[in-house]
Amino acid sequence: MCRKSILLVSLFVILQNSLAQDITRVKSxxxxxxxxxxxxxxxxxxxxxxxxxxxxxxxxxxxxxxxxxxxxxxxxxxxNTFPQPIQISLGKKKLKIGEDFIVGSGSPSVFGKASIIYLDTLIFDNPERKSAFFKQDFRKKAFVYPAKYEKQFSKLNSQETQKILHETILWVSLHDKLTASVSTNQDEKAEVMALRSSWDYKAKKISYNIRAKFxxxxxxxxxxxxxxxxxxxxxxxxxxxxxxxxxxxxxxxxxxxxxxxxxxxxxxxxxxxxxxxxxxxxxxxxxxxxxxxxxxxxxxxxxxxxxxxxxxxxxxxxxxxxxxxxxxxxxxxxxxxxxxxxxxxxxxxxxxxxxxxxxxxxxxxxxxxxxxxxxxxxxxxxxxxxxxxxxxxxxxxxxxxxxxxxxxxxxxxxxxxx
Ligand SMILES: [Zn+2]
CATH class of the missing domain: 3.40.630.10 (Zn peptidases)
Structure with a gap:
């Protein structure tokens, strides 16, 4: 091997090493x-x-x-922060925070057990379904709805909106992907975002323990x-x-x-x-x-x-x-x-x-x-x-x-x- 090529090889090795070092440092x-x-x-x-x-x-x-x-x-x-463990269970099934559900970043502290009311997704187009849906007692219930229907809520009148907003104790929106955030304020209502595939649609009751620290x-x-x-x-x-x-x-x-x-x-x-x-x-x-x-x-x-x-x-x-x-x-x-x-x-x-x-x-x-x-x-x-x-x-x-x-x-x- 001639000198020149030895030099080239060693230069190449040095170059490789310095690049390798950088990416090692990046990873570290x-x-x-x-x-x-x-x-x-x-x-x-x-x-x-x-x-x-x-x-x-x-x-x-x-x-x-x-x-x-x-x-x-x-x-x-x-x-608004959540320093304590958050627990959500559907009947006997315990959901895993981060993987199965997260909470709305502005959620206040709430804990207890509630019956579930599922959104009847037909209410937006069918007046009879709508009147039957709103005849239910919403007080202290957990309101569960697929997140994609969120935009349709604007079709409801103020009385109907009030009922969902103020009488329920907890909202649960169902998603295909969970995307968390940080909030600089605390909301009135606690919110759970659950993964659709982790949800048990047969569940009639939800237990929740959310402790927020603002x-x-x-x-x-x-x-x-x-x-x-x-x-x-x-x-x-x-x-x-x-x-x-x-x-x-x-x-x-x-x-x-x-x-x-x-x-x-x-x-x-x-x-x-x-x-x-x-x-x-x-x-x-x-x-x-x-x-x-x-x-x-x-x-x-x-x-x-x-x-x-x-x-x-x-x-x-x-x-x-x-x-x-x-x-x-x-x-x-x-x-x-x-x-x-x-x-x-x-x-x-x-x-x-x-x-x-x-x-x-x-x-x-x-x-x-x-x-x-x-x-x-x-x-x-x-x-x-x-x-x-x-x-x-x-x-x-x-x-x-x-x-x-x-x-x-x-x-x-x-x-x-x-
Ligand atoms: Zn970000």
Whole structure:
């Protein structure tokens, strides 16, 4: 073997090792962010704060600078939580939280046993069925209905609506997929969302024990750090992603591997990269809290920025970037056509992703309030692969990371092109 080829082989080995190391680090970061001690990065057991401490610690190791002597920007939110185990049984059958059912995020505490009234789905078109249905006594009953009929309720008159709203003790909607959320208030009525396939339609009674804890002022925090630019340091390229997820709901832990441990791990990789390859522009990293509660952390940031928002050359928000089998979508790509074309060209040049799709304005992640303040902000998410979303199946073990490196390359190539 000649020298040249030995060199090529060893270079290849080094390259392989460094790529392998990166994906090993990504997986390890994902596992950490999704580990039990982080409690789904929600509010039960202070999962959000434990995650925030860890992120800040990692950023410090990487060498990110702070703006005001701290990575943290604290703020308060009100949030409804379920720290106690939630139990639902149909007759003798005990349903499993997370898998068979979840509760409405705004549910108050309720416990007891109730008879079930099923929605007669014919009432919307058949007046006789309707009058027979509403002749029943609804008081203290559990009202069970297929979720797809929710829209039809607007056809009922106010008396009928009142009866369902105020006389029943509990609502149960039946779904093909369970999608959980976080609420900043507590509703009047408790709500259970059950999986259709887990429901026993012969059941006449339901036992329920839902214990909610509403926290008026819960302190959480955004995390902000940066790497100083070499020549255009007064202009910022900002990468954002939310680190919070749904947390623990009455014993079911929503750990959010794709949503959004994937985005935070990508911020970590970008931070490692820019720490070793000093950029021309200052690169800022923002890990937002309380996104799942309604973009609260990023909204708070835009109202209390640590530097003038006008200094932001471009902001890229990363949320749900763990797949990519069908490419990526760029929210606001349709608003900033030129930049979108740049992404497409860079993608074509290295044949990175099968598709780069543009979308208009959307209030669906942390870029939104920046856009509203006039910042050029994009939100990138990957498409295809797994369907797990806001459920207990969004786990690191099953997150494919199909185009993780390609997304990373596209992002760094885009910043280079600025
Ligand atoms: Zn989410």
């Amino acid at each position: 970061n994902l596992m950490t962010l999704c580990s039990p001690k982080f409690n789904g990065r929600g509010y039960v057991g202070k999962g959000d704060s434990i995650a925030a401490q860890w992120i800040a610690q990692e950023w410090q190791k990487i060498g990110l600078k702070t703006f005001n002597n701290s990575y943290f920007q604290p703020f308060n939110l009100s949030v 926290i008026e002022k819960y302190q959480t925090q955004n995390i902000i750090g940066y790497i100083q630019g070499t020549s255009k340091s007064d202009s910022m390229v900002v990468f954002t992603g939310h680190y919070d997820h749904l947390g623990n709901m009455g014993g079911a832990c929503f750990i959010g591997a794709n949503d959004n441990a994937s985005g935070i791990s990508m911020l970590m990789e970008l931070a490692h990269y820019y720490a070793q390859n000093p950029p021309a522009y200052t690169v800022v990293f923002m890990a937002f809290a309380a996104e799942e509660a309604g973009l609260i952390g990023s909204k708070f940031y835009t109202e209390n920025p640590v530097f003038d928002l006008k200094k932001i050359k471009v902001l890229i928000n990363l949320d749900l970037v763990g797949t990519g089998d069908e490419g990526i979508t760029i929210v606001n790509g349709a608003v900033f056509e030129k930049d979108f074309q740049k992404f497409v060209e860079l993608n074509d040049a290295k044949k990175l992703l099968p598709k780069v799709v543009k979308r208009g304005k959307a209030a669906n992640s942390d870029h939104y309030f920046f856009s509203e303040k006039g910042v050029k902000a994009f939100f990138i998410y990957t498409m295809g692969g797994i369907k797990a979303y806001h459920d207990v199946y969004d786990k690191p073990e099953t997150l494919p990371l199909t185009k993780y490196k390609e997304v990373f390359t596209l992002l760094t190539d885009y910043v280079k092109s600025l």
